[in-house]
Amino acid sequence: MSSKSSTQHLSRVNIIRKKHIRLTIAALIILGLIILAGEITSYDHIDGLLSIPAAISWLFSNMLFSAGTLANFPTVLRLLWETILISIVSTTTASVFALIFALLGSQLTQVNTFLMYVAKLVASVSRNIPVVAWALILVLSFGTNSATGFLALFFATFGFLVRAYIETIDEASSDSIEALRATGATYPQMIFKAVLPGSMPQLFSWTLFMIETNIRSATLVGLLTGTGIGYLFDLYYKQLNYEMVSLITLSIVVAVLIIEAISNRIRREII
Template sequence: MEKTNPQHVVDVDIIRKKHIRLSAVALIILALIILSGMVTEYDHIEGLIAIPAALEWLFANMFFSSSTLSRLPTVLNLLWQTVLISVVSTTTAAFFAVIFAITGSRLTAINGPLMYISKLVASISRNVPVVAWALILVISFGTNAATGFLALFFTTFGFLVRAFIETIDEASSDTVEALKATGATYPQVIAKAVIPESMPQMFSWVLFMIETNIRSATLVGLLTGTGIGYLFDLYYKQLDYEMVSLITLAIVIAVLLIEWVSNWIRREIL
């Protein structure tokens, strides 16, 4: 009789265990979906059946006419303001995030307490949602562009500090130690070793946050009464679905263009 290969038996056993784990995970996910439907009283079957009718309504009401298209300059003007607020808030947050990341990274930390304070400040800033920041700040600053800027700034700052800390931690410690061995000061180590090695990845994170903030700025505009979000909210409440369609299309195209530019820049610098 042909002998069974022990290695083959082991491989089959590993594959069987993987299949069992995948099946168990799939059953757990299915159970969670059913349980969530029961708790929220949402019928998944009815939701799926309603999709064709929803698409039919969408195509019947969201196409814009030439008269609506004549208001495109207004849409583009407010969209441009939204893009600028996103870029300015992101770049400003990136400047401060670099400082906090340098003091918060284990590789470049000045001392332990300052490192944990930097991480704590960034964590608080990051874990408050941008919508919550907008609602908090609108009480103090009112409905203006400054409120939207600050809401995006605080959220972006917290995220970038964490991303920059991880980037700096991944930098070569050998270069840092070599510079220290030659008698280089702390600022010289940062300027000659840490920043040059981490800058490409940091720049990539900044570009990513600019893309994200353009989407977030639209939502913030709904709450602060500024930018393209304000215009969207205005026409949505008037049930002017043609203008809503035009604004949505303009936002999508703007985000896609900026994403394309960001990807091109990333390919050039990374």
């Protein structure tokens, strides 16, 4: 018995030792990549760390807004609300189209193989073009207006949600679909009796997640399309009005935190 326990102990020690060696090698590789990246880009990591206190001091001395700046707060709230609405509308609209393409692209709910690959290809192209690139492309066609921001968020959201919805459908509905197929159920019956009831909580969760993400992205899109809170941020930033920049940034952060808290609460209730 003692020999067997001793062997098991040695085996555990060897396993732990191998894990430590792997972790050490991984840490050394990461450290080497950091040093190599610094050499290639001529970036001094030590100078970067030493500059942090001075940067923090500059922020506190230049970006603390005064009472006079608060007079513009209603304008900030109005454009922030506009940005939030564009994010919500673009996400919810994209989710409807994403669900249709996800049903066509999922192996469990595909109509035929050709449409499945077409749906995945369209979603992949849409997903792999960054939202900033979408905004720049669409500005050339639609100009600087809210429609451009809506479409940029829509296309980027659509591609992401199609993939997320396909994975959700494949994971949550396989058993139910197989059971209904065995009973001779029609395609609409499989969708409304198995896919949607089994997947809806997770699909809704992904939609809420994208609303949170798009509120952040909408600020950046607004810089390019001249709309919403992003336009206001860009306007005051170019004027070097750091007090207004600070007020706008703080408003965005608070809005995102509030919406994230609401979203998390809803997700806990539905999942």
